[in-house]
Structures are given as structure tokens and as C-alpha cells.
Amino acid sequence: MAVVEVADKIDTIYALATPSGRSAIAVIRVTGTSIPKKLLEKLSLQKNSRGCFVRKIDLGDYSDKCLVLNFPAPESYTGEHLIEIHCHGNPVIIADVFTLLDGYGVEEASPGDFSKRAYLNGKVSLDEAESLMLGIQAQNKNDLISLEKFRSGDLGQKIFNISNSLESLLVALESQLDFSDEDGVSDLERNEIAKNIEQILHDLKRLLKNYRPIRDLEARQRAVIIGPPNVGKSSLFNRLLKEDIAIVSNTPGTTRDVVRKTIVMEGIELEVNDTAGIRNGETLVEQEGIEKSYKALDGAEISIWVSDQESNFKNKPKTDLLVMNKIDLFEGRTIPKGWIPLSAKTGEGMNVLVEELIKKLNVEESVFYTSERVYGNIEKTVKTLSASSNEKDFYEINAQNARDALILLKEIYGDFDNEKILDQIFQKFCIGK
Amino acid sequence: MNNKFDLIVIGGGHAGVEAAVAGRRMKLDVALITLDQEKIGRMSCNPAVGGIGKTHLAREIDALGGVIAEATDLSGIQFKTLNKKKGPAVQALRAQTDKNLYEKTIQSFINEFGIHVIEDEVEDFCEKNNKIISARGKRGEYFGKSFVLTTGTFLNGSILIGSKKVDGGRIDEKKSTGLERYFLSKDVTLGRLKTGTPPRLSKKTINFRGLEEQPGESGLYMSFLGQKNQHPQQTICHITRTNPETHKIINRDIKKSAMYSGLISGVGPRYCPSIEDKIVRFSEKKDHQIFLEPEGIDSDWMYPNGISTSLPKETQEEYVQSIKGFENAKILQYGYAVEYDYIDPRNMSKDLLFKKSDNLYLAGQINGTTGYEEAGAQGIIAGINASLNVLGKEKWVPQRSSSYLGVLVDDLTKFGVSEPYRMFTSRAEHRLLLRQENADERLFESAKKLNLLSEERIEAFHQKQRKKQKVLVSLRGNSINLTGKKVTLYDLCKRSDFSEQDVFKLNPDNTSEFTAVYYDAKYSGYVKKQEREIEKMKTLDDFSLGLIFDYQEVVGLSGELKEKLNYHKPQTLLDASKIEGITPAALNVITIHAKKIDAIRS
16 A cells, blocks of 8 residues: 655644543544654554553653554554554543654644545545545434445446436437438437437436535524514523523523524434524614524524514514413413414423424435535536527537536546547447448 | 758658648748659549548648648539538538549649659658658658658558458559658557558449439538639439348358458558448448449549458459449459558657657658548648748647647547547537638638738638628627517527527628628637636646656556556646546546645645
């Protein structure tokens, strides 16, 4: 396995592989083509002995008993020599291990460095690198399932099939152009070609429908809680979060900024926004907060209007869900149709709200993810192939479009070769006077 | 006799002629050395010029002041537009020529241009520091500043009929030898290609009754000079077909064909198979079409296009007579295959300079192509550049984006050939823009700068442009109301809901150039796309690959590409894109690799 060697580059890098903060164990990874000898001595590791070792690492005034995993090159994630140090998950210990590594000339990695090296050293392909990226960004179980399909080359096969049809179309069209004077080539009707293109476009559009580019994945779905002041929006927010994040008080107008938090419901990630109460605010600060509340609605997948009474609110925006809060205070009263009765305080009715939220969330079972590059090329292919002509130049316009479309599709996984088109024409038709 | 010239062209075929004419247009003293001056401009294969893709080349040669199109107009006995039911980008004018009249016309051009014709066989070059000083022939030595070599099928040519193999570049003509030593001394391996011809029949022994007739059209001209060169008397052609009996005879004797007996090692063109090949490869086909092309108005020779062969003479006689109309046909010349040496065109740079020499240019079949138009196209490029070399000026390389000439030299020098190379419109990625009707426009600036155009041609060009301008002004200046919006007629040309006829009727100021302008407008979107691609190329040029030291590290490239890239060590992505076999996908991978290295370093 070849290993990248670039003059002057930083060779050995380290990074914390587990989330920062307090935890039972923290994992620090170190990788490089030549990890400093002194560091290996410090960890009592033989360069080429693959395995798992218990080591008491001296951190100056104290020591930490760590598990050290040694992966000699090239059988490692990055393809380079890689060491994992599993120390105890105390930020102080972690910081001291970092200091120790710094002392040996090892530098802290930038985000993505480990994967970058894995890619450069041939441990992962471009496709895998793309799916790896997706894996980290995946936000629900469906994303992960769809990734599996991406990794297994499902989309690749589909694109391959479509480019085959496109290639046959181009062969047919080209034979009508360069060899129309040949006896061996029979005329191909326009509607035959049009039908062919229609089918290919249909297949491509289905891909566009069933797959989504990563860019959509980065933007997680959002629900905004909005309503008049002091109706219990923050209580509802906290109930959803099942922890105290927002400031909850009885004085109207305390949530001036939008508070955001991400929750996971039945495997789906959802960002919930708590907003300031809407009314004609008395102070400038409150006015600003109200404006922010309205703004938070832009682009949100779900909006939840919370109130504690049915009164007509002048500035009520159109929302997806209507919640009647504080039912514990007004027992036995009639709930208007279309409203979800609940008590953020007791949790009564929350299950109904969660059910409604999940229903509204955009989770199509059949949607799979692909990289933006692949998706973009499919989009461009559709656009290219859609332009047609009804005139004399019908054949060459469609040939040009089919050719350009094929180049776009082939760019995804392979390459375009005009010789292959000619080859097929000569195989299929008896050309030559 | 004077034996010192500026430019020496060796070979008097279609490549040599255009090279010599270009040299004279550029005011050089030019010598044309050929085996037999009576055969300058001879059509060794079928008596026709043009075809889809080929006409595009012929018109481009014409736009550069070449002679192929004018000679065709002066000797054409039938003209026809191919792909008439399709759009202008793939339409092509094809002409049947009077073979004799064609070569006489070419010979009179050579004479008029004041080209020194020398009959001799060049056997060697005298060279000093990669610069050729002289060409040594059997009869003398010829000194020149620059040389164009066009050997056609004569370099180590052999003629094959059945089991007989004789030396020669054309039937009953000797081959040329000696020059291969020059290339071998340069460490260049010669490849072998083959081509074939059908038996030629005596017109008066053919029974035309009952054969399908193919009439021509009037008012069509190959050259942009149009009516200046009037056609001779016109004629009609005929079509007949082979039948199961013909196939039975050929199948019976297939092993006797030079093609199938193992006598031939050269690779023949896929698009021009022999009748043996057609019958073997498409055995399900019960008959094959044969075009009967007269070699001249007064000539008794007929060229039955579609039955080229290397079967023995007796079999040729038998199968010919099994064909309708040929029952009593007499063969004037038997069909034969010809094998010849060629040089891998990757040994040439895009100006067709042989890379291992400072002043030797190669054109035509020696570069692995087939066809008069392909030969002429290279001839004019080689002639222009050999002349520029003499004048000490920068070379001229036609571009893919603006001409089939560019497609031709780019394909040849980048990919080499695996069979005799023929032009097809599908080879041009900007096909919609490279039309036979606008070849003059596409090459005018270059041609003018290179001093290739006579006053007459410049005037003809401007006259056409004035006609186009008139239409354009009218299309831009007039508009109609469409659902409350004003739309210019020019913009209507781009819409699929308006036909050419619709716009024509709406346009108040029309000339004979309407169609050309209409399609210029209609395809303007493709011009923009092309410009974007050229722009993209520039970006590629700005992308440095200097940091990639070893392509073995680049994941996702084939072993072959890695080796090529390591060999060439391209400085920029553009350099890399020019390496043979590099695909867009490969460029993508290289780009990502370069970016990652960059990222690691920074």
C-alpha cells in the first residue's frame, strides 16, 4: 500500500475521537507514516506489534491507566501507523495527554484529516468517502439504512442501467446521422426516439425523487413553537426536551430570543425552536424578540401554535398544529375542533402531540441519500435531455443532447468514449458500400 | 535544373496537392516530387468526393484556399445532398466525379500555380541535427527548407488478389521503398493497414434495364465560389443488389480470399468492409446494396460501390455475374486489397510535424487515415505549417471547437489509430456548430491571416456575409406580440413552437441566407455552452498539478493511466486532460487528489 509522502507536510497528527466533556472513557487517535520513536518508547510499543496493551501513562505529577491499541501500517483506518489511546474521560486528563503528544511534535488534526488520509492511502474510495461523510451527518435511522444502499452500489447500478439505455439511444441516433445513406441502416421513426427519451427521463426523474443530496441532510427538520405570551410555550418546549433549558417564568415576555434544541423522536432528529410570545410588545427589546419569532417560522417544516384559550388572536399566523395548553387548570371545558388538548405541566396529551409531529415530519421510507455531486449530475442530465426539437434537426439535436447527457452520467462513475458508440454501430449495422 | 526549393512535397495524391497549393499561396517556391506526373490527383478508390463528415472537411479545405472542392465542381457529373431530411449540421453534399476530368483539373491547377513537378522516387533524406537538408531520389537530390511527405499506400505497399501478393501501391504501379529506413533510424515503428477496392466493370456490358435509378440534383456546388466553376454534363447512377446466389459463391470460396487466408496482416476499416466481410459478419442479410458509379461521362469504366474484395479472379467473375444487371458484365480490373505502412500519428504534433524532425511534415494515409478529404485536410494543414516553418512564423493548429480539421488532427495525434481513420460527424462534440455551410465563416480569419485567400474568395465571403447580415438585422429589428409580450423574430428562432417556415414568413427582409441565419440563432445556446467549456479549459490550465509527485498514489486511476501520468508529469490539469486515455472521471480523481495534498500541506 502506497503511502502519501509530501515534502514538509505535517506527518503525525492526533485527535479526540469521542465527544468532549466528561465520560467514562475518552479515545485519542494518533496517526502518521512515522510516529516519533520517543513516543513509541513512552508508550512501550513495538512499532510492528499489532495488539491491545494496558499502559500506565505518566502525565507528570500523576498517571492514568490507559488501554493502548497499536495498528501498524497499512492495516489501519488511515493506512498509516495508527495508535488509539483510551484514557479516562476527564477533560484534565485528556488535556494532559494532548500536552504530552504536543511534546513529541505531534500536532492536533483538523476536522476530516483522518478520513482524508484514509482516502489518500486508498483505504476508502471516493464513493465510500462520500458515504462516510454521510454516515456522520445521518440524522435518523432511515438515513443510515439508505446509506447502506448507497454503499452497496445500488444507485450505481441504476445509473449504469440508465446510461446503457442512453447509449443505445445514441447509437440509434448516430446511425441515422452518419450512416443514413447506408443500406444496412433502416429508418428510425421520430416517435420511436421520443418514446425512448421519455422512458429515460422518467427513470432519471424517479432517481431524483427517490434520492436526496447531502445538502438536504445537513439541514435538519425544524419545528417552531409560537403563540401569545405566557401560554406555556417554554413549558411545552421543555416537556418536549424532557429537560430544563429555556427560562421558564410567570412574567410574560421572558423568552426574547429563539431557543433551539434538537430532540430525537422515534429515530428522527428534529430541531425544536422556542420563540418569544407574540403581542404588541411594550419594550423595544420585546419587539425585537417578537420579530425574531415570526422570522423563525420561515423555512420551518412544522409550526405549532400554543394558546390557553380559543380567543381570536389578531396576528395569529397560519400554523400546522394548534395546541390548547394548561388543560390541568381548566378541567372539563370543551376543546374546539382541530386543537390538541394537553398539559405541558403534567404531560397529559403529550403523546398525541408527538404522534402528530411524527405524522407531519417528512420521512419517506423510500428516500435514499447520495452525494451532491452525483445528484447534481443527474439533475443536469434531466435538463440536458429535456430540450428537444420538432424540426428537421430533430435527430442531431437529440443526438447532441443524448451525448451531453451521457457524458454527464458517465462522469459519475466512468467515462465517455465515442469509439464505443461507433463500435456498436458497426456491430449492429452492416455499414459500407 | 534547379534543385533548390523552399518547400518540397513528396507525393502527388490528394494530400500532396493541397500541401503544394498552400505553399504557393503563401508565396513559396514549391516542388512536387511524384512517381508519375500523369497520375497527380488520381482517385484510386471510388470516383466521388464528399459524404457525411467528409464534405465538412472538403468545404473547410476550400475555405482555406484548397483545390478539392473547385476540382469537384469542375469535374462532378452528379451532385446530391445527403441527409436532406435532417438539419443543416449533418447535411452533406456528395458528388460523383469524372475520374479522368478530376485529375486533369487538378493537374492544370498545379500548372497554373507554378508548382515545379519532378518525376522521381525519393529514397532517403539527408539530415543534419534533425533538420532535413535534402530529399534523395533515384534521379537526383532536392534541397528544401521544409518537407511534406505524403506516401499514400505506396510506402511498402502490396497488392493482394486471392493468394497472389505483389509489390505496389496501386494496381500495376510500383511501390516506393527506402523511406521506411529513415523512420526506422528514428526508432519509429511502422504499422500496417489495409484497404480494398471492387472489381471495375465495363459499362457497355452491363444491362441497366430494371435497375433502380438514382438521379442527381442541380444548382449544388462544393466550393464557396459556387457558380464560378460550372459543372460538366450530368448523369444518373444506378443501384443493384447482391443475392443469395452471390453469397453462396463467396461463402464457397471464402478461404481463397486474401483476407481469410491469413495473407493480410493489416487492419482494414470497419466502415468499409469487403463483400466477404459483410457476408460472414451479417450472414442473416439476404442481399447487399451496390451503387453503380460511372468513372466518367465518356468512360467505359464502372465502379460498383459495395463489393470490394480480395477473392481470386475466377471467383470475382463468378459472383459478379450472379448479380442482376451484371449477367454479362466484363471485369476491366479485378478487385484487390492493398496493404501499406503507416506511422502512428501520435508521432506527430498537431501541426503534423514529425516530432523527431524539425522540418518534416506528414499527411494522408501515412498517418493512418483513409479518404481523399481526410488526406487533403492533412495536406493543407501540413502544407501551411511547413510553409510557416520556412517563413519562420508560429505554427497554425486548427481547433476542435471550430473545425473538423481540428477534430481530425486532435484525434489522430492524441489517440492514434487502430483502423484507417475516417471522419464522422459524431466525432465532433460541437457538431451543431460545425456545418458545411459555415466552414468559410469558421476559418475566414485564420485563412486571411495566413494569406491563403484570393481577392475573389474574400469578395465572395463578404458578399455572403452581407446577405446574412441583412437577415440578421431584420430578425433582430422585428418582433411580434406573444401573450402580451414583445418577442423579437431572432428569439423566435430559438423556440420549439415556431418552425423555420413560421419565422421565414414573419420576417420581412429575407435573402437566400435565411436558413443559415435561422440556425445560427437557433443554436446560439450551444455556442454559449461551447464558450463555457473553453472557459473551463482555461480553469484547467490554472490548476497546478506540480505537487503530485507519484501518480501510483492516486486512488481510482487505472494502472495504465498512472504510468502515463508519471511519464508525462503534467504541470496543469489541462496538460493532464490532453494525455491520451484521460477521461473526465480520471480528471476528477486527479483534481481531488491534488486538493487533498494541498489541504494536508496547508
